[in-house]
Structure formats: C-alpha cells, structure tokens
Amino acid sequence: MEKRSTFIPSPKKLLYDRIAEEGTVSKSELLTAFSLTKSTMTRLLDEMTHEGLLIESGFGQSSGGRRPILYQINPSYGYILGLEVSRVYSSLGLFDMQMNPKSIIHWRMDEAFTPENFLEHISTHSRAFLRDHQLIDSQIIGVGIGAVGPLDRKNGMILQPLHFPAAGWNNLPICKLVEERTGFKAWLDNGANAALLGERWAIRHTNIQHMLYVHAGAGLRSSMMSHGGIVHGTMDMEDAIGQMIIQTDGPQLHNNGNYGALEAFVSVQALEQRARSEAKLGRDLILKTYKVSAEQLTYDVLVQAFRDGDPLARELFTQAAVHFGIGLANVINLFHPETIILGGALIHSHELFFQTAAEVAQKNIYRYPEYSPHFSLGKLKEEAVVTGAAIMVRDHMVL
Incomplete structure (x- = not known):
C-alpha cells in the first residue's frame, strides 16, 4: 500500500x-x-x-x-460543496473554509434516484444553497465527492457498485457529470476515506495520527489513516474488508464475493437473508407481530423488532456484531491504530451492536491490554462523509 x-x-x-x-x-x-x-x-x-x-x-x-x-x-475566502453518494442515504453540504457547515441536506436513495435524477437533485439544491447564503459561482472552490466504490479515482468514475436501488450507476463518470451540471470542479474519493478525513478533522487537536474507519451497512467499507494521511492502495480498496474470509467454506453473499467473507455475516443483505431463512424454518414471530410476509422482512422491520426487544432479532444482530468484532480484530492486528471509528446503519441500529462488536474486537486484539485502542462512534456521524469530501477539495487547492 x-x-x-x-x-x-x-x-x-x-x-x-x-x-x-x-x-x-x-x-x-x-x-x-x-x-x-x-x-x-x-x-x-x-x-x-x-x-x-x-x-x-x-x-x-x-x-x-x-x-x-x-x-x-479566512472562513469566507471561498466555499466548498461536499457530496455523499451512497446506497441508502446521500447528502449534500455547503461549507466555509474552516469547515463550518452552512447548509446540509440528507435524502433516502430509492429506485427513483437514477444518475440523471440524482444530478438534477444536487444541481437544484446547490443553487438553493447559493441563493440562501447570497453567494455567487466564483466563490465556490469546488465539489468534493465521497462515493460508494469501487472507483476509478484518477478518472473520476464510479465503476460497478452493488446494491444501488436505481439502475444506471455502473461505469458512471460522476466527476464529469457533476462538473457539467453544476459548473464547479469536482474531486472524487471513496466514502470511507471521506468519512475518515471528516472525523479526523473533528478531533484534529488530539494529534491522533493512526486511525481506522469502518462502515457497516448495505456493505462493509473501511479506510486507514497513517501519520495523518489516508492510505491508498494500487486499487480502490474501500470494500476489501467485506471480502476478508472469516469462515472457510462459509456462505457467499453475492456471485462475485468470497465464500465465508465477512460481508456474508455482517451486512444489511446478510441479516435479511438470515431472518427470512429463520422465518421459513418456523421462527416467524416477527412476521406475526409486524404483519409482514417473509419477503417483506426488510432491514427496517428487523431494526424495529430489535429495538422492541424481539428475541430473534436480538439474536441475529448480536451474531452479526460478534462476527463484525472478529473482522475488526483482524484488521486492527495488522494496523494497530490509535482510534477505531465505527459508522453505518448496523452500528447505529442499537447501542448493543456497537458495544458487542467493540468488546469482541478488544478481546481478540494481539498484545491487549498493553495495546488498547479507543473505539468511537465518531463526532460527525452522518455528516462525516460530506465534511471529509469538502476537506478533500481544500486539500487540492493550489496556492
């Protein structure tokens, strides 16, 4: 790397x-x-x-x-747009040069958000931001984009992401399209890297130099920081943690994934598949309680059941958290960061998920307790990606 x-x-x-x-x-x-x-x-x-x-x-x-x-x-020397392109929620934010958020919006991604509709959405809201804050185009430094991978960062492209609800996202020249639609120069990196940049900015005065960020949601994404800088590989490696094999000859989540990979145990899709299998085997209390069929047993239903104290939902989320903790320990043992920040839908499903994952990871860390990293939910949470995307633009300024 x-x-x-x-x-x-x-x-x-x-x-x-x-x-x-x-x-x-x-x-x-x-x-x-x-x-x-x-x-x-x-x-x-x-x-x-x-x-x-x-x-x-x-x-x-x-x-x-x-x-x-x-x-x-000078906070008002210019302004930067930060854009998050994700599979469940996306975000757009306007920041000054000190990374103070001026406006941020979030929206749920669904089958209506094709690239064309997505671009129209961000164009409309970008213009609204400028009107609201009485800004003109020349005051905008650029647009930073933190997107789901895999990516071709050099050419500003989203390649072949999985699990987008809308069609059209494969081999998408997102930077070119954003520049054409908004008129502002765009830079691209994966969302995990952007989130880590944002979270590190939020705690910059602690002088932490080695950090790990892991997002657990529709997929697993991770980013590493060493000596204050993002670690890149020869290929975009955002989703590599999901392909870590934790069980030989284990299940496969999708056709291109490894058998026994972490994502087959820890992801929205893995939880839904496991819950539907259990329901078909007769463990159908969730179906009766929430009046849904096995096919309607979505992640949102499972989260609600978990929070309502359903024993099967608790079991499924706890098992996923244990597997997640094992995967975390493997990465931590290779990298030994000072701080591990966890984010994503699974992490925020219930406090028990975070606690279980952190405890399991800690118990499996090599040289514990003399080496004992700090586990955190982060400071910025759902605003980490757009903040980090804006920082990316400022980092690329040529003075």
Missing part, C-alpha cells in the same frame, strides 16, 4: 494547511515549525493576508515584548 499526494504543495500551501490545522497560530510558532527565514515568513503571511487567504485574529500571550499577532484562515 502507498500513501500518495497528487501534487507537491508550495510553501504557501504548507503554511495554509498548518494554520488551518492549528486554528490560530503566531508567526513565531510557524517559524519553529518551518525552515524559513523571518523575512520570508513575514512576506508570505503578508501576501496571504492581502490575498484574503488569512485573517488576523487578535494577539497571543506576550513573552516579554509586543504581543504576537495571531493568524487564522
């Missing part, structure tokens, strides 16, 4: 990113962090302030002389 950058940042960009990370910082602190002369640093800060990239934000503590000027990035 490799951690890569698409361009070599200029001194201005390095300064800008450092100030964005710190929030507020003085010239002396920047001189300590960078190998620049005082005159060069003064010139760069003056230029960036004149260009509107930075603003002065008061004075720091004096160490004997004049109080130092503090700098921060």
Whole structure:
C-alpha cells in the first residue's frame, strides 16, 4: 500500500494547511515549525493576508515584548460543496473554509434516484444553497465527492457498485457529470476515506495520527489513516474488508464475493437473508407481530423488532456484531491504530451492536491490554462523509 499526494504543495500551501490545522497560530510558532527565514515568513503571511487567504485574529500571550499577532484562515475566502453518494442515504453540504457547515441536506436513495435524477437533485439544491447564503459561482472552490466504490479515482468514475436501488450507476463518470451540471470542479474519493478525513478533522487537536474507519451497512467499507494521511492502495480498496474470509467454506453473499467473507455475516443483505431463512424454518414471530410476509422482512422491520426487544432479532444482530468484532480484530492486528471509528446503519441500529462488536474486537486484539485502542462512534456521524469530501477539495487547492 502507498500513501500518495497528487501534487507537491508550495510553501504557501504548507503554511495554509498548518494554520488551518492549528486554528490560530503566531508567526513565531510557524517559524519553529518551518525552515524559513523571518523575512520570508513575514512576506508570505503578508501576501496571504492581502490575498484574503488569512485573517488576523487578535494577539497571543506576550513573552516579554509586543504581543504576537495571531493568524487564522479566512472562513469566507471561498466555499466548498461536499457530496455523499451512497446506497441508502446521500447528502449534500455547503461549507466555509474552516469547515463550518452552512447548509446540509440528507435524502433516502430509492429506485427513483437514477444518475440523471440524482444530478438534477444536487444541481437544484446547490443553487438553493447559493441563493440562501447570497453567494455567487466564483466563490465556490469546488465539489468534493465521497462515493460508494469501487472507483476509478484518477478518472473520476464510479465503476460497478452493488446494491444501488436505481439502475444506471455502473461505469458512471460522476466527476464529469457533476462538473457539467453544476459548473464547479469536482474531486472524487471513496466514502470511507471521506468519512475518515471528516472525523479526523473533528478531533484534529488530539494529534491522533493512526486511525481506522469502518462502515457497516448495505456493505462493509473501511479506510486507514497513517501519520495523518489516508492510505491508498494500487486499487480502490474501500470494500476489501467485506471480502476478508472469516469462515472457510462459509456462505457467499453475492456471485462475485468470497465464500465465508465477512460481508456474508455482517451486512444489511446478510441479516435479511438470515431472518427470512429463520422465518421459513418456523421462527416467524416477527412476521406475526409486524404483519409482514417473509419477503417483506426488510432491514427496517428487523431494526424495529430489535429495538422492541424481539428475541430473534436480538439474536441475529448480536451474531452479526460478534462476527463484525472478529473482522475488526483482524484488521486492527495488522494496523494497530490509535482510534477505531465505527459508522453505518448496523452500528447505529442499537447501542448493543456497537458495544458487542467493540468488546469482541478488544478481546481478540494481539498484545491487549498493553495495546488498547479507543473505539468511537465518531463526532460527525452522518455528516462525516460530506465534511471529509469538502476537506478533500481544500486539500487540492493550489496556492
């Protein structure tokens, strides 16, 4: 695996990113962090302030002389759109340069959301955001897209995703289409990477450098961060965790998946299949309680039954959480992150799912308890992807 950058940042960009990370910082602190002369640093800060990239934000503590000027990035230098393309819920958000959300909307994806309707939807709401905040097109830096994979990030394409409720999402040049529809430059990465960028931004002052994000929903998706940067492979590896084999000769969820893969035990589809099989074997209390047929035994029904205390639903979700914990432990034992953030529909189905998965993972971690990572539901939760997508655009700014 490799951690890569698409361009070599200029001194201005390095300064800008450092100030964005710190929030507020003085010239002396920047001189300590960078190998620049005082005159060069003064010139760069003056230029960036004149260009509107930075603003002065008061004075720091004096160490004997004049109080130092503090700098921060200018939140209104520009604005960024963050877009989440997912199979169950998608989102669109408008952010300032400090990643403060100005407007965010979420919507349920269904069979009506073909790519054409999806693009019309985001175009309409993007324009509404600009009107609401009295912005013009030139103030928009770009659109960051966090999408379900597999992806061709270089060419801005969604390739062959599974389980989309609407047709037309295969081999879709999503960046090109978004640019044509909105008029704004677009960048693409998978949703797990975007979510991890967003969640890491939310806790950036903790200085955590090694993180793992795992999303459990219609599929399993994961992302790793090492030394503060996303780890990419030679191929988009967002869904690789779902293909981890945890039971030799186990079940197969779909024709292209591995037998005994984690996703065959831990996913919305796996839960539905297991519940329907149990119902056909005579364990049909859920069908009677909620007045549905086996074919109508959807994930939403199962979640409601779980929350209502149905014993079969509890059993199914608990078994899935145990398998999920085993899969998590395997990834953790390879990577040893400081923090593991869990998200997705299964994680948020009930607090018991998160607790069970974390406990099982912890019990199977190599070198526990001297190595004991922190398990978290994250700070941003359902807004993590759109926030991270916006950060991706800011990261690609050329200064």
